[in-house]
Amino acid sequence: MIQAFNLSKSFNGQPALRQLNLSVAPGEIYALLGANGAGKTTTINLFLHFLEPDEGEARIDGMPVAEDPWTARARIAYIPENIQLYPHLSGIENLAYFSALSGQKYTTAALERFLTQAGLEPEAHRKQARNYSKGMRQKTGIAIALAKEAKAMLLDEPTSGLDPKASNEFARLLTQLSEQGMAVLMATHDLFRAKETATRIGIMRSGQLLQELQPSEIGHTDLESLYLQQMS
Ligand SMILES: Nc1ncnc2c1ncn2[C@@H]1O[C@H](COP(=O)(O)OP(=O)(O)OP(=O)(O)O)[C@@H](O)[C@H]1O
Ligand SMILES: [Mg+2]
Structure with a gap:
């Protein structure tokens, strides 16, 4: 389980994340969409406690990460854009x-x-x-x-730069992991993959989660129009 309660973070007085409330249950794949600078990586870094929140709480598997970041991180699989x-x-x-x-x-x-x-x-x-x-x-x-x-998986643009076949294989692996009970939170710019793979989609802009939706409720073109509408 991945949970955020009123999670907020500013850099030099500029809000990067505002009052985020989010919950990803075991078996769910949550895709976080949003323009550059929307706050996706900040969100992931707060869950890993690479950043200290100004306000609110991030929990992994029921555990507030700020209380014991090392134990919390032991329950997280983290896949950045470029695995080292x-x-x-x-x-x-x-x-x-x-x-x-x-x-x-x-x-x-x-x-x-x-x-x-x-x-x-x-x-x-x-x-x-x-x-x-x-x-x-x-x-x-x-x-x-x-x-x-791990109980939770955090991915930051994991498929950017992968060819379509590799990206498809990667998506299938994520689905398998979620079926085994992993809670997955993925920041991505890939609307197609989000629609195909996620069980829930969140659209962020300027540090705010503006909308959540079920991919099953919406077609590919509708997702794109909705996204563009939220960005404008
Ligand atoms: N360490 C930092 N110091 C100062 N500002 C930061 C820092 N990290 C992020 N920011 C700012 O916070 C905001 C959110 O950035 P973040 O990296 O979370 O966006 P993002 O949604 O991941 O964007 P992208 O799609 O480009 O990866 C941006 O305005 C960014 O400039
Ligand atoms: Mg980012």
Whole structure:
């Protein structure tokens, strides 16, 4: 469960996020849409407690993150736009390393299973991550999330720069994770993917959540017109 209660943040007196109230239940994929500077990354950074809120509270799995950021982060899988892997380590080694950081120790066979489940081709598991494409790095990120047994997943523009096939695969993985009970919050500019993948869509502008909607209620073109209308 991912929850925000009146969450607010300003930078130098300029509000970046205003009184955000949001709740993403296990099994939900919530897509946060909004123009550049709308406050999407700020929202994600507040959930990770990379930023201190001015007001309000962010909770993960019922836990206020400000009270114990490390424990809260242990329950979160975070996928930024560009996943940072150790370039000289292989996919398996990266996964082993990041799992160890979150206190988990897996056999090589188990690590391979996570990578395969995340869609990384077996031939790639032992290749150095420096040779990975963006899609392969994102898949490794998903494997790290799987191994972490996180309750919540936060993604900041995870599919930007992925080709349509990689983006489609990524969306299917997200759906699988949510079906296993993960709560997913994703900031994205990809209206098409949001409509296809999300169970709920939120539209933000200037730090405010203006509207929430169910993708099933609306067509692709309607979503685009609605979005443009909210931005103008
Ligand atoms: N560390 C910071 N210091 C000062 N201002 C910041 C900082 N981080 C964000 N801001 C400001 O807060 C506002 C919200 O930014 P944020 O990065 O959350 O937007 P975003 O919705 O993620 O945009 P984008 O789609 O471009 O990624 C912007 O006006 C931005 O300039
Ligand atoms: Mg951003």
